[in-house]
Amino acid sequence: MQKSKRNLLDEEAKASLDIWRYVFGFADIAAAKCAIDLKIPEAIENHPSSLPVTLAELSVAVSASPSHLHRIMRFLVHQGIFKQVPIKDGLATGYTNTPLSRLMMITKRDGKSLAPFVLFETSPEMLAPWLRLSSIVASPANGSHPPPFDAVHGKDVWALAEDNPCLSHMINEAMACHTRRVVPRVARACHDLFEGVATVVDVGGCTGETLGILVKEFPWIKGFNFDLPHVIQVAQALDGVENVGGDMFDSVPKCDAVFIKWVLHDWGDKDCIRLLKNCKEAVPPNIGKVLIVESVIREKKKAMIVEDRDEKLEHVRLMLDMVMMAHTSTGKERTLKEWDFVLNEAGFERYEVRDIDDVQCVIIAYR
Numbered sequence: 001m002q003k004s005k006r007n008l009l010d011e012e013a014k015a016s017l018d019i020w021r022y023v024f025g026f027a028d029i030a031a032a033k034c035a036i037d038l039k040i041p042e043a044i045e046n047h048p049s050s051l052p053v054t055l056a057e058l059s060v061a062v063s064a065s066p067s068h069l070h071r072i073m074r075f076l077v078h079q080g081i082f083k084q085v086p087i088k089d090g091l092a093t094g095y096t097n098t099p100l101s102r103l104m105m106i107t108k109r110d111g112k113s114l115a116p117f118v119l120f121e122t123s124p125e126m127l128a129p130w131l132r133l134s135s136i137v138a139s140p141a142n143g144s145h146p147p148p149f150d151a152v153h154g155k156d157v158w159a160l161a162e163d164n165p166c167l168s169h170m171i172n173e174a175m176a177c178h179t180r181r182v183v184p185r186v187a188r189a190c191h192d193l194f195e196g197v198a199t200v201v202d203v204g205g206c207t208g209e210t211l212g213i214l215v216k217e218f219p220w221i222k223g224f225n226f227d228l229p230h231v232i233q234v235a236q237a238l239d240g241v242e243n244v245g246g247d248m249f250d251s252v253p254k255c256d257a258v259f260i261k262w263v264l265h266d267w268g269d270k271d272c273i274r275l276l277k278n279c280k281e282a283v284p285p286n287i288g289k290v291l292i293v294e295s296v297i298r299e300k301k302k303a304m305i306v307e308d309r310d311e312k313l314e315h316v317r318l319m320l321d322m323v324m325m326a327h328t329s330t331g332k333e334r335t336l337k338e339w340d341f342v343l344n345e346a347g348f349e350r351y352e353v354r355d356i357d358d359v360q361c362v363i364i365a366y367r
């Protein structure tokens with residue numbers, strides 16, 4: 001058989017299996033959410049015997065019916081989330097955690113768990129707009145169709161969160177767990193940038209998790225956690241951090257350096273430029289800087305062999321771009337060329353990009 005014909009048959013055989021991912025792909029996320037809801041990773045980790053946990057023991061620990069739990073665990077073991085190992089001389093089996101299931105511990109605030117993020121993204125409010133993705137893509141350029149989130153909820157995510165404290169809490173917890181993972185990496189990569197800096201404003205700083213980490217790492221700085229009033233109402237009271245309510249589109253409080261993580265991607269270019277101008281105005285001329293923690297989408301696929309880790313990080317960035325389409329009105333992940341455009345339009349003539357070996361990197365814009 002010709003090589004090209006064999007390749008085509010191989011691709012067709014692969015496709016006929018891959019299609020099922022799109023038919024039932026949601027089961028992966030739903031089963032992981034179930035494990036988090038039931039605190040299965042915690043039940044295994046904290047089991048008194050510290051041995052692999054049998055189905056009978058696990059069903060008591062999480063108050064679940066053994067027959068359903070068996071099916072969920074069979075699926076999650078197949079997914080590599082938990083392990084099932086022989087015990088009692090091979091006469092029975094028990095479950096153990098894996099590095100992946102430990103990232104699903106809702107009770108752990110260790111800078112690794114992303115469980116609160118899973119619960120936020122799988123909430124009914126955040127799932128519903130996904131089913132309208134095609135309507136925004138098919139919408140004429142004049143934006144006559146409302147974005148998916150607004151079409152479902154009648155308002156944007158920040159207005160909905162203001163009216164819905166439960167959703168607002170989920171957002172805050174999701175952001176905080178992401179911050180615990182990423183901000184220590186930023187601090188390590190940008191240590192020099194905090195030298196000689198007395199005041200830092202975290203724009204859209206949520207409940208203050210970021211500044212809590214930064215003032216511990218750089219105790220000479222005074223932090224101002226700046227966010228919408230309903231978020232500031234529930235912000236943490238932290239030594240060295242003052243909480244300030246306001247609208248970042250009006251102005252940003254004056255400071256030596258602005259920190260802005262995962263905010264600019266929520267907005268289209270017009271709002272993004274306006275916000276960057278406010279950040280620029282907030283810092284002193286010649287020495288002021290704005291630290292932007294965001295993704296940079298690769299312009300082109302590297303021609304050379306691409307590291308598996310790089311490829312996986314890029315996949316997360318592209319998924320995040322889909323999230324922006326589903327959950328914000330105009331937000332997007334940007335390529336370096338797109339960042340260059342908004343930074344130049346906002347009047348920043350000089351910037352540099354630092355890698356933190358994660359989905360995001362740090363763009364430092366100098367006033």
Ligand SMILES: C[S@@+](CC[C@H](N)C(=O)[O-])C[C@H]1O[C@@H](n2cnc3c(N)ncnc32)[C@H](O)[C@@H]1O
Binds near residue numbers: 176227228
């Ligand atoms: C995606 S979250 C990022 C939170 C935090 N920077 C982090 O990365 O964990 C965006 C934040 O922007 C805040 N925000 C949205 N609109 C705002 C506005 N007009 N003024 C101030 N903050 C705003 C939201 O309340 C939210 O905390």
